Amino acid sequence: MSNNQFKKGELYSFITGKASTAIGRRLQKNFKQAEVEITIEQWSVLYHLWKEDGMSQQQLCDATFRDKPSITRLVDNLEKLKLVKRNASKEDRRKNLIVLTAEGKQLEEHCMEIANTTLNEALQGVTNGQIEIAKEVLQMVYDNLK
Template identity: 55%
Template sequence: MSNSIFQAKEFYDFLTGKAYTAISRRLHKNFREAGIDITSEQWSILYSLWEEEGLTQQELATRTFREKTAITRLINNLERSQLVIRVVDKADRRTNLIYLTKAGRSLKEKCLAQANKTLAEALIHVKDDHVRIAKDTLKTVYENLS
């Protein structure tokens, strides 16, 4: 295998899961240790709703880069945990709007603290200029493919 093919494979493997999986697992661990009973996937839904409530399931799917069927399952679980509620859209009765409950809103600060802790753990030995370069590179990769 040529060196360039190996480097491309290594880069592709890293981008497609290793870093994401490691951060996701650590975030889930930090949530558990803080007594927060949500998954990292549920966190992405809650985070989107903390930014803007009353989103449709399709809007949540787009914002979190997930399939609509996965969003349905995540919302079902968040609804069972009484963190979100579905409200029928008055303008389109076929559509549900997703809102946080009081319990869902109250998790925000505690969750953000754990997310910041996780990010600090992930970046502990990474120089600021390397973070900036990685961010710029990943943004460019995303824009190239969007």
């Protein structure tokens, strides 16, 4: 099965994901402009903790599509910034439960606003129908490779 719908050059940008790279950079820039001093990778961890506080590191791995060492170090850095704390689980002493500090909780509203703004900037002129299809395609790609 040949993908003749992919001309040279298009293959490249589809594989390297220039659009999502651009969104990530813009989000980082918008954080900086708003004097929110976190990286987009740190944001991606906080994002899931805001939805469900006290996740284990393994759960954060699954949620953020990262491996364990990556999460170990992201949590290290978030701890240094005093945005989260590692709490040893009482049921299972292997587990660290990652909980937000007051400071970490406080960031949520502002950050989510910036993320939504960024997405609106990215999607200007794109119709809801197009977005629906793009989301479907990206989900199928992800499922195909899982």
